[in-house]
Amino acid sequence: MRRLRLPLLGVLFCLLAAGAHAQGTSGLHVGFEGGISYPQGDTKDFFDQGWNGGALLVWNPPVFPVGLRVDGSYHKLDASDNAGSIGSAKILAGTADVVVGFRAILLKPYFFGGVGYYRLDFSDSSFPSTSNDDTQNETGWNAGAGVSISLRKIDLIVEARYHSIGTSGSRFKFVPVSIGLVF
Numbered sequence: 001m002r003r004l005r006l007p008l009l010g011v012l013f014c015l016l017a018a019g020a021h022a023q024g025t026s027g028l029h030v031g032f033e034g035g036i037s038y039p040q041g042d043t044k045d046f047f048d049q050g051w052n053g054g055a056l057l058v059w060n061p062p063v064f065p066v067g068l069r070v071d072g073s074y075h076k077l078d079a080s081d082n083a084g085s086i087g088s089a090k091i092l093a094g095t096a097d098v099v100v101g102f103r104a105i106l107l108k109p110y111f112f113g114g115v116g117y118y119r120l121d122f123s124d125s126s127f128p129s130t131s132n133d134d135t136q137n138e139t140g141w142n143a144g145a146g147v148s149i150s151l152r153k154i155d156l157i158v159e160a161r162y163h164s165i166g167t168s169g170s171r172f173k174f175v176p177v178s179i180g181l182v183f
Helices: 002-018 041-045
Strands: 027-038 047-060 066-079 088-101 107-123 133-150 154-166 171-182
Touching: 027 041, 027 066, 027 154, 041 171, 047 088, 047 171, 066 171, 088 133, 088 171, 107 154, 133 171
Parallel strands: none
Antiparallel strands: 027 047, 027 171, 047 066, 066 088, 088 107, 107 133, 133 154, 154 171
């Protein structure tokens, strides 16, 4: 039995690799998503959870398990009662990511990460390095994981992503958990 284990694992790997694609079938796909955004680290001292919505464009090459994805999203986090502020943080994000995943099974897990450009609009917030009605354009990075579920020609996606944005005095960090459809 022990001698068969390695060849069986090799055959299983080859079968999975033969059907591998990033987040769905090959080609160009468009999708929409939305959900809840959770502040992380020092950011959660100043903001409560909020909401998000966005659109995405995915390109999956044939036969190769790595794809490319571009997202545009909007996030709104209300100021925390603990911060003594009544404002909010509005984040307009544009990200470009590499996606790695498999399509050999009904539930297709995938992982992604990349860079982003963020427009942060702080209204009446006490977040470090901001003043009232402060707007900043910053760069950052993101990484996440999700699962895609095939529903005939539409994929249902559920994912979480970590964003880290460099501001002039601190890092603004949050995690959106989203659900969406890819066509």
